[in-house]
Amino acid sequence: xxxxxxxxxxxxxxxxxxxxxxxxxxxxxxxxxxxxxxxxxxxxxxxxxxxxxxxxxxxxxxxxxxxxxxxxxxxxxxxxxxxxxxxxxxxxxxxxxxxxxxxxxxxxxxxxxxxxxxxxxxxxxxxxxxxxxxxxxxxxxxxxxxxxxxxxxxxxxxxxxxxxxxxxxxxxxxxxxxxxxxxxxxxxxxxxxxxxxxxxxxxxxxxxxxxxxxxxxxxxxxxxxxxxxxxxxxxxxxxxxxxxxxxxxxxxxxxxxxxxxxxxxx
Amino acid sequence: xxxxxxxxxxxxxxxxxxxxxxxxxxxxxxxxxxxxxxxxxxxxxxxxxxxxxxxxxxxxxxxxxxxxxxxxxxxxxxxxxxxxxxxxxxxxxxxxxxxxxxxxxxxxxxxxxxxxxxxxxxxxxxxxxxx
Numbered sequence: 469x470x471x472x473x474x475x476x477x478x479x480x481x482x483x484x485x486x487x488x489x490x491x492x493x494x495x496x497x498x499x500x501x502x503x504x505x506x507x508x509x510x511x512x513x514x515x516x517x518x519x520x521x522x523x524x525x526x527x528x529x530x531x532x533x534x535x536x537x538x539x540x541x542x543x544x545x546x547x548x549x550x551x552x553x554x555x556x557x558x559x560x561x562x563x564x565x566x567x568x569x570x571x572x573x574x575x576x577x578x579x580x581x582x583x584x585x586x587x588x589x590x591x592x593x594x595x596x597x598x599x600x601x602x603x604x605x606x607x608x609x610x611x612x613x614x615x616x617x618x619x620x621x622x623x624x625x626x627x628x629x630x631x632x633x634x635x636x637x638x639x640x641x642x643x644x645x646x647x648x649x650x651x652x653x654x655x656x657x658x659x660x661x662x663x664x665x666x667x668x669x670x671x672x673x674x675x676x677x678x679x680x681x682x683x684x685x686x687x688x689x690x691x692x693x694x695x696x697x698x699x700x701x702x703x704x705x706x707x708x709x710x711x712x713x714x715x716x717x718x719x720x721x722x723x724x725x726x727x728x729x730x731x732x733x734x
Numbered sequence: 735x736x737x738x739x740x741x742x743x744x745x746x747x748x749x750x751x752x753x754x755x756x757x758x759x760x761x762x763x764x765x766x767x768x769x770x771x772x773x774x775x776x777x778x779x780x781x782x783x784x785x786x787x788x789x790x791x792x793x794x795x796x797x798x799x800x801x802x803x804x805x806x807x808x809x810x811x812x813x814x815x816x817x818x819x820x821x822x823x824x825x826x827x828x829x830x831x832x833x834x835x836x837x838x839x840x841x842x843x844x845x846x847x848x849x850x851x852x853x854x855x856x857x858x859x860x861x862x863x864x865x
Contacts, residue, residue, distance in 0.1 A: 622758065
């Protein structure tokens, strides 16, 4: 990394503090994105400390970026602490949490091996059939039961869930009975306004993801490609696409609603 | 084969995130019986994950949720519901976008003290083999 001279660093820090203040004042999400972009180096640097462990480096960087975002949301630019110093413990905490909840810790070794084997078999059958195989075809090829295949597929995907200790909160974040001015909610997928609102909201979250995960989310949820089609485009296995997709959803969910992104595998 | 069954499969569990996996696995198993391919089963799993999460987040603490899964041999329908004192379901934009992408249709509503989320999903690969 190039060394930045102290005077230049002071100017950069002052500009960053100004950006934080402007973001607080205006809520302009582009300022937040600029802050995140400016701190990509911090995320990469901290993710590097955990390299060569059980999680892929791109995924680690993504987790670290989420840590930067969480820190940015809590950072007070007027307390005289540089953002880097403030953010580092949060980012390291997010990285450690990712390892704690990663399947390498929580999924029995036998099931991990089954998942790898199932993934390889799916890839082989895709080549052979020129289409995505069914579960019974995978089970037949592996000489096991369909339940074994389903368990392995489930274990291979980092599904997301709400926090186990999530408090009961209302829409304004407070606890208690429902607000009297709320009306009965009914939402259907054929409402184009609801869909466009959701689309816009999710678009705002995409910059939080690594370029690879962002592309996968776009392909799946906007261009409606199947996981196998994405795997072919991205040059990876379908199981890997599945895993990245679930991780991306977990990270984005944590940002939209303050949900914990822990796995519900147990 | 589930395709020949008429009655829905219904699970009753605490409205708690630790039961999301049970719902997901049961529904994935039903989809496998219908010869959904691996991609389609993952989509059903994602959808069940989302709808159960919406119900869990909206349900009253300590309440039970019912997850009912049925099929006519081609299409899977899942209905998750639980009692709630909230008047609006906790559906975030991400869940909405995800459900729109991975289901054929879905609806979310709160009425008469119940939060309910329903989804419908059919296999897209008409050219699949007989398995």
